[in-house]
Amino acid sequence: MYKNFLRYIISVLFLLGVCGQANADFKVGFVYVGPTGDHGWTYQHDEGRKAVEAAGIKTTYVESVPEGADAERVIRQLAQSGHDLIFTTSFGYMDPTNKVAKDFPNVKFEHATGYKREHSNVSTYSARFYEGRTLLGHMAGKMTKTNVIGYIASFPIPEVIRGINAMTLAAQKVNPDIKTKIVWVFTWYDPGKESEAAQALIDQGADVIMQHTDSTAPVQVAEKAGVWSFGQASDMQRFAPKSILTSIIDDWAPYYVERSIAARDGTWKQQDTWHGLKEGMVAMAPYNSAMGSDLVKEVEQLQKDLASGKTHSFTGPIYDQKGNILVADGSVADDGMLAGMNVYVKGVEGDIPK
Amino acid sequence: MSFDLNFIGILIGAIMASSVPLILAASGELITERSGVLNLGVEGMMIIGAISGFGLMVVTDNLFLAVIGSMLSGLIISIIFGLLTQSLLTNHVATGLALTIFGIGMSAMIGKNFVGIPGKEFPLLFVNLKENIPFLGPILFGHSIILYFAFLLPFLTNYFLKKTKIGLIIRAVGDSPTSASNQGINVILVRYSCILYGGAMCGLAGAYLSLIYTPQWIENMTGGRGWIALALVVFATWSPIKVLVGALIFGGITILQLHMQAVGLRIPVQLLSALPYIMTIIVLVVISRDSRKIKLNTPTSLGQIFYKEK
Numbered sequence: 001m002y003k004n005f006l007r008y009i010i011s012v013l014f015l016l017g018v019c020g021q022a023n024a025d026f027k028v029g030f031v032y033v034g035p036t037g038d039h040g041w042t043y044q045h046d047e048g049r050k051a052v053e054a055a056g057i058k059t060t061y062v063e064s065v066p067e068g069a070d071a072e073r074v075i076r077q078l079a080q081s082g083h084d085l086i087f088t089t090s091f092g093y094m095d096p097t098n099k100v101a102k103d104f105p106n107v108k109f110e111h112a113t114g115y116k117r118e119h120s121n122v123s124t125y126s127a128r129f130y131e132g133r134t135l136l137g138h139m140a141g142k143m144t145k146t147n148v149i150g151y152i153a154s155f156p157i158p159e160v161i162r163g164i165n166a167m168t169l170a171a172q173k174v175n176p177d178i179k180t181k182i183v184w185v186f187t188w189y190d191p192g193k194e195s196e197a198a199q200a201l202i203d204q205g206a207d208v209i210m211q212h213t214d215s216t217a218p219v220q221v222a223e224k225a226g227v228w229s230f231g232q233a234s235d236m237q238r239f240a241p242k243s244i245l246t247s248i249i250d251d252w253a254p255y256y257v258e259r260s261i262a263a264r265d266g267t268w269k270q271q272d273t274w275h276g277l278k279e280g281m282v283a284m285a286p287y288n289s290a291m292g293s294d295l296v297k298e299v300e301q302l303q304k305d306l307a308s309g310k311t312h313s314f315t316g317p318i319y320d321q322k323g324n325i326l327v328a329d330g331s332v333a334d335d336g337m338l339a340g341m342n343v344y345v346k347g348v349e350g351d352i353p354k
Numbered sequence: 355m356s357f358d359l360n361f362i363g364i365l366i367g368a369i370m371a372s373s374v375p376l377i378l379a380a381s382g383e384l385i386t387e388r389s390g391v392l393n394l395g396v397e398g399m400m401i402i403g404a405i406s407g408f409g410l411m412v413v414t415d416n417l418f419l420a421v422i423g424s425m426l427s428g429l430i431i432s433i434i435f436g437l438l439t440q441s442l443l444t445n446h447v448a449t450g451l452a453l454t455i456f457g458i459g460m461s462a463m464i465g466k467n468f469v470g471i472p473g474k475e476f477p478l479l480f481v482n483l484k485e486n487i488p489f490l491g492p493i494l495f496g497h498s499i500i501l502y503f504a505f506l507l508p509f510l511t512n513y514f515l516k517k518t519k520i521g522l523i524i525r526a527v528g529d530s531p532t533s534a535s536n537q538g539i540n541v542i543l544v545r546y547s548c549i550l551y552g553g554a555m556c557g558l559a560g561a562y563l564s565l566i567y568t569p570q571w572i573e574n575m576t577g578g579r580g581w582i583a584l585a586l587v588v589f590a591t592w593s594p595i596k597v598l599v600g601a602l603i604f605g606g607i608t609i610l611q612l613h614m615q616a617v618g619l620r621i622p623v624q625l626l627s628a629l630p631y632i633m634t635i636i637v638l639v640v641i642s643r644d645s646r647k648i649k650l651n652t653p654t655s656l657g658q659i660f661y662k663e664k
Contacts, residue, residue, distance in 0.1 A: 035462075035573045037469025064573060150616070183615045184623045190577055191568040199368055200612035203361065217568050220472070239472050239570075350618040 026264045028052055029083035030061035031074055033090035034189045040214035040233040041188065041250070045089045045112075047234075048252030052260045067092025072099060079104040085263040087256065088112065090188070091157055098122055108263050113159055115339055120270050125255060128276030129159070130166035130338070131306045132248035134313040135284060135299055136230050137170030139245050140208040141178055142295055143228050144171075150201030151182045152194060152211040152218055156353045158341045160212050165345045166313045167210065172347050180348045181206055191217035202227055219244055235285040246299075247285035255281065274335065277307040314338065319346040363489040365609065371497065371567065373605030374504045375400070375559040375576075379583035380590075380597045381507045382555025387587060388515060389548035390528040392657035394450025395435055397580025398457020399553050403428040403560025405461040408571040409468055417476060421500070421561055428557020429550050431457060436549040439659070440542050446657045454580070462573045473569025498566050500558065507555075508594040515594070524548060528653030531660040541660055556580070589638035592651040596641060604634045 030049050034042040042063065053059050060083070065074045071093050078086050079100055085108045088097045094114035101109045101119045113126045140149045149171060153160050164182065171178045181204060183197040190213075198209050198218040208228045211218045216239040222229035223240035231237065231247025255273065262268040275281035284303060287296045305311035316327035320343045327333050344352060379396050386393050407424030411417060435453050438444045476498050484496030515521040523544060526534040531541045563579075564571055582604060590596035611626040642648060 035469065037466070038572070039470045043470075181616045181618070183612050186623070186627060191570065191572050191575055192563065192577055192579075195568050196368075196372060196609060197612050200609065200616050203364060203368070204613060204616040206616075215572060216472075216570065220569070350615070351620060353623040 025082060026057060027083045027085075028057055028059045028260050028263075029078035029086040030059065031065050031071065031078070031086065031088045031090075031093060032061060032063040033065060033067060033092070034214055035063050036061070038189060038214050039216050039236060039239070040231075042089070042214065044234050044250045045087070045252055048256040049087075051253035052256050055257050055261065057260050057264060065093075068096075072096035075100045075109075076103075079107045084108065085110065085260060085268070091155070091159065108268050110259060115272075117270060117272065123259075123270050123272065125273040125275075126159070127250055127252075127281040128274060128313075129248060129250070129282055130162045130313050131276045132282050132284065133163040133166040134170040134306060135246070135303055136210055136248070137167035137172075138174055138299055138302055139230075139291060139295065140167065140210070140228070141171035141173070141175035143245065143291060144175065144178060144208050146205045146207045147175065147177045147179060148205040148207065149178055149180050150198070150204070150206030150209045151180055152197045152201070152209070152213055153182050153184050154188050154213050155186060156184065156342075158339060161344070161352060162338060162341045163212055164348060165341065168345055168347050169314065169318065178347070182348070182350055184353055185213060187213065189214045191215040194218050195221045198222060199225070216240075231285060237285060237288075242290070244285075245288045245291055249283040249285055251280055251283050277303060278309070320344065321346055321348065359489040360492070363492040365613070367484075367492040367496070369602065369606040369609050370493070370505070371501060371605075372609055373601040374501050375562050375567070375579050376583050376586060376601035376604060377504045377507060377598060378500075378559035378562065379556045379580060380586045380601060381504075381511050381594060382552040382559075383583060384511065384587050384590075384592060384594060384597060385515075385524065385555075386548045386552035387656055388528045388592060388653050389524045389545045390531055390653050390655035390658065390660070391439065391545050391549055392446045392450065393432070393435055393453070393549060393552060394447060394584065395432070395453025395457065396552075396556050396584050397576055397578070398454035399428045399431055399556035400457075400560035400563075400576045400580045400583075401461040401574070402431045402457045403557030404564035404575055405465045405468070405560075405571060406557065407561030408473070408564040409464060411474055411565060412468055412471055415474075417474065417565065420565060421558070424557045424561030424565075425554040426557070428553040428555070428560065430553075432549050432553025432556075435553075436546050440545055440549070443659050443661055445659070458574060465571050465573060468571040469573075471570070473565065476566045476569065498562075500562050500566065504562075505598070508598040511594040525653070528655060531655050531658075535660075535662055541662070545660075556583075559583070586634070586638075589635055589642070591638075591642040591648045592653065593642075596638060599641070600634055600638050603637050604630050607633050 032042040036042055036046040049059050062074050065071050075096055087110045089112045091113045094116050097109050097111045098116050098118040101122045109122045111124050114124050117124055168180045185193050185197050194213050194215050195217040198221040202225045209218055209222045210230045211232050216236050219229045219236050219240035223243040228245055229243045231244050233250050235247045237244050312332040314333035316331050317329040318327040320326050379400055383396055403424040406427035407420045410423040411420035438449045439446050478496050478498055480495035484491045527541050527544045535541045586597050586600045590600050607630040611629055
């Protein structure tokens, strides 16, 4: 009896010890699609990681991981080497993340910009970048003289198409004559190709350039050519001080800190997060005064309205390219429709690559 | 698409600018291969040139030093290849591949400190002529000095290989190192020189990317251009002029497909993206059909290890 009791005490102490150990060893891993120095997408995720580190939690990261087979190997490696929470920060990591999550039920996974949560240990999160695109569209529509807006697109996924549509709708509202020209580069990150695409759009008459790719190359091309541009993911102003009107900034830090602490303390639950201007996950860099104080005021007001919910980026009536109604007059698109968006709205030229 | 003449001039100018790194790297590799050495490390030497050029520009604030330094670093890195393949007689293919992997890793490591720094404006020549002469202006003027050099290089290389004694010696070494050696030619010395020259040109090609084309340092910024340069040399059947043609076609279709997208032509984008590769191969195969000439130009001992029997 006494022996058994002692055994019990020892095993409890041992368990506590293990748990204590596990807590002290709590580690968060990050998988990045580009280098941390891209000054765009990955750079911002890494800023978020640094905030987690500052909150006293150990982190590691792997950068420049190609989407595909390599990604699964890296995620698996992180899970095996004792990481308790893993953020996979690109759309293309969606299937690999879910695949690895199945084999490591005790590890938590957070996948950015995706929609698959096949196992209870996978959460998804994203930002409502399209709210930022609405602001860009407003500025682009007002600033363009040629009425041609050039858009460098990466991959034909809902997130990118949503951005194109939100921008076009907002631009049409202030300038019904605008045309959106799109070049697909099929990469998130290839400065050479991105700058060639920017140049091609400028040569085709675009005097406002925006990008859904991650390098600073397009804004530099725009600066040289003397046309307007917008930074992507982080404030790119110093790469093109004259040309950049503003940048859409992704601020992941608060979310990363909150989720890391939750996972450490055992309160982490599966969820799908989609935050925007309101929560601050999407923020705008300072507006370039070159667009005039009136326009700056207008855009600031629009930003406030989007944040408060007074205005919605996708307010009806919205038509697709063939003229079919997508969103009825007076109503707004619901999140389900936004998440799966795969048609262009009226006014966008060309077809979505299949 | 608007078809006014000046626009076509601007387009041709852009195409020329995009083909410069291919011309430089392929011309360098061509000399190396004509001496019988197959160096698959082009991509690695280019990326080392790119980071060295950009790093030196940031540190010294001197573009001239940066360009010279990038060539020197390409040359230095090719010494490793020379030592291994010529002195230690390792396999050319394996050593070249290792050089590429080494170069990419090494450049990423050095480059950590240079990420996110905006580049410096590289001086362009005759900018006012470019703007004042329609059509021909944007084609002929407003480029960097390296572009003019790149477009001269294939002709110089052609002349050098065909009309000079050293050119003849290089070809002799590439065709039959044993006979060349029996004639009293120092085969190893010739091959070393060709390897170093190839390295320097690849370094310059890299510097063109990091200093002029997209003036910044980015990991892996050569983006496979080294491999394309290698392929160009083979498909151009070791003729410098055909290398120039191939590089222009490749650069041309890359740019044109972006324009076709921008005007909204209804061709599948994936097909457009593959077009530069397909068209370059087809054109080069068609213009190089003469098998007698291919035999004449192909360095017979390419990739074979040579050692002098004592």
